[in-house]
Amino acid sequence: MKKSLLLCLILAAVVCGCKKYEDGPLISFRSAYSRMDGAHTLTKYTVDGVDSLSHFKDSLGTGFNFEHIENHKDMDINIWVCDIGSMAGKHSLGWVWTLTYKHTALKINSSSSESVGTGPFGNNKTPTWSILELKMDVIKMKTDYCGKTYEIELDRN
Numbered sequence: 001m002k003k004s005l006l007l008c009l010i011l012a013a014v015v016c017g018c019k020k021y022e023d024g025p026l027i028s029f030r031s032a033y034s035r036m037d038g039a040h041t042l043t044k045y046t047v048d049g050v051d052s053l054s055h056f057k058d059s060l061g062t063g064f065n066f067e068h069i070e071n072h073k074d075m076d077i078n079i080w081v082c083d084i085g086s087m088a089g090k091h092s093l094g095w096v097w098t099l100t101y102k103h104t105a106l107k108i109n110s111s112s113s114e115s116v117g118t119g120p121f122g123n124n125k126t127p128t129w130s131i132l133e134l135k136m137d138v139i140k141m142k143t144d145y146c147g148k149t150y151e152i153e154l155d156r157n
Contacts, residue, residue: 008075036106038157040154041062041154041157042054043062057122063083064084064154067081078106081097086122103134107128108126108127119150120143120145120150125145127144138153138155141155
């Protein structure tokens with residue numbers, strides 16, 4: 001009986017300590033890439049805790065579209081892109097990205113845009129975003145850039 005109780009306690013500690021994302025699900029049967037894939041709308045953008053969504057919206061709009069565009073099986077390379085700023089009349093930004101650190105971070109490998117952008121979004125800016133929550137319907141990420149903390153929340157369309 002004592003061994004069973006001890007085993008249950010150890011198992012509970014391991015499961016609770018293995019949560020991948022700060023605010024995310026404990027277990028998911030979908031891959032991290034499939035949860036990122038698709039069209040999303042920016043619903044939260046803060047700079048050092050201050051709501052700056054209207055500033056972002058004025059610069060790039062609120063559309064984020066993550067998609068897998070190319071697979072090089074012979075080189076074990078997958079190319080994922082994110083088009084940001086899909087609102088009509090707004091400028092756009094493109095990211096080439098990968099998930100790193102056991103899928104707990106989104107690393108921007110390259111970015112391109114016109115000279116517009118805001119904070120870590122813009123021409124040749126390549127921050128790494130920590131993923132706080134990664135569900136099918138919501139993505140929350142944060143990054144530190146030029147001494148400021150940026151947080152975003154994306155809802156699936």
